[in-house]
Amino acid sequence: xxxxxxxxxxxxxxxxxxxxxxxxxxxxxxxxxxxxxxxxxxxxxxxxxxxxxxxxxxxxxxxxxxxxxxxxxxxxxxxxxxxxxxxxxxxxxxxxxxxxxxxxxxxxxxxxxxxxxxxxxxxxxxxxxxxxxxxxxxxxxxxxxxxxxxxxxxxxxxxxxxxxxxxxxxxxxxxxxxxxxxxxxxxxxxxxxxxxxxxxxxxxxxxxxxxxxxxxxxxxxxxxxxxxxxxxxxxxxxxxxxxxxxxxxxxxxxxxxxxxxxxxxxxxxxxxxxxxxxxxxxxxxxxxxxxxxxxxxxxxxxxxxxxx
Ligand code: AMP
Numbered sequence: 001x002x003x004x005x006x007x008x009x010x011x012x013x014x015x016x017x018x019x020x021x022x023x024x025x026x027x028x029x030x031x032x033x034x035x036x037x038x039x040x041x042x043x044x045x046x047x048x049x050x051x052x053x054x055x056x057x058x059x060x061x062x063x064x065x066x067x068x069x070x071x072x073x074x075x076x077x078x079x080x081x082x083x084x085x086x087x088x089x090x091x092x093x094x095x096x097x098x099x100x101x102x103x104x105x106x107x108x109x110x111x112x113x114x115x116x117x118x119x120x121x122x123x124x125x126x127x128x129x130x131x132x133x134x135x136x137x138x139x140x141x142x143x144x145x146x147x148x149x150x151x152x153x154x155x156x157x158x159x160x161x162x163x164x165x166x167x168x169x170x171x172x173x174x175x176x177x178x179x180x181x182x183x184x185x186x187x188x189x190x191x192x193x194x195x196x197x198x199x200x201x202x203x204x205x206x207x208x209x210x211x212x213x214x215x216x217x218x219x220x221x222x223x224x225x226x227x228x229x230x231x232x233x234x235x236x237x238x239x240x241x242x243x244x245x246x247x248x249x250x251x252x253x254x255x256x257x258x259x260x261x262x263x264x265x266x267x268x269x270x271x272x273x274x275x276x277x278x279x280x281x282x283x284x285x286x287x288x289x290x291x292x293x294x295x296x297x298x299x300x301x302x303x304x305x306x307x308x
Pocket of ligand 1: 008010011012026027028081082098124125126149151152232233234235236237238
C-alpha cells in the first residue's frame, strides 16, 4: 500500500526582500514528495514536465525514494513556470507570472503499479485534473487530501466545488479560506467549507501556524518562530507532504493522529522556508527532523492549574 502524490513539478522564479532567484526547481508535487519522504517509505509521483526539466532533479527525487515512473516528460514542450514576489512580511505574495505550458492538456495517467494507493495527496493542480485522478483510481483511497490555491478559485471555482465533495481533507491558506467561503471569520469560513464536502479542513496561516477543523473540534499548531525566513515558497506543500507522509506511514486517520500529522507538517514547513526552493528539504537527517519536532513540543508545553 502506498502514497500517491500528484501536483506540479515546476520551475519557479522567486523574489523576496532578501534575494532573487532565476529559474529553480519547484512545484507543489516536488515539495510534497520530498517532504513526505522523511516519513513514508513508498511514494508514487504522477506529474508532467517538459524536456527542459533537468534529469538531475528527477534523480534527486529518486534518491529520496520517490518513484518517478508516473512523471511524464513531454518532448518539445516546456515545464510549468511560476514566478512570485513576497511582500516585506514574507507571509503574503503576488504571483507575477503563471505559464501553464505542459500543464495545458495534461492527462494524468496512473501506472497500474500505482493503483494500490491507500493515501492520495492531490497537490496544487487544475481541479479537473485532480478529479480525473480520483476517477481513475479503481479503489477509493483511505484518505484523500486536497490542496489548491486562489489561482484555481479564480478560474475554475465550479470544478473545485465538485471536487470538494470527493475529498476528506482540504488544506488552504487563510486568504483562500475567505475567498472560498465569502466569510472573514475563519471559524465561520471553516463551517461553510466543511458544508461543501471535506470532513476536515486545515487553514494555514504562514508564520501564525495552522488550524485543523472538523465539525466539532479545532486544533491549533504554531509555526516555529524562526530567526530567518529565506523563502516561503513551498511551505504549504512541505506542510502537506509531512502531514500526509506521517498519516500514510502510521495508517491512522483518527483526529488525534491528524493532530500529530499537523505537527510533523509544520516541522517540515519550518525547514522548507530556511533556504530557497527545495534546497533545505533535500538532505535532512532523521535527527534534524526529530529535533525540530521536539522544538514544537517544547514550544507549546506548559503546566497550568485552573484558578477554580
Ligand atoms: P506554496 O508556496 O506551498 O503555495 O507552493 C508554491 C509552489 O506551487 C511553487 O513551487 C509553484 O511552482 C507551485 N504553483 C504555483 N502556482 C501554481 C498553480 N496555479 N498550480 C499549481 N502549482 C502552482
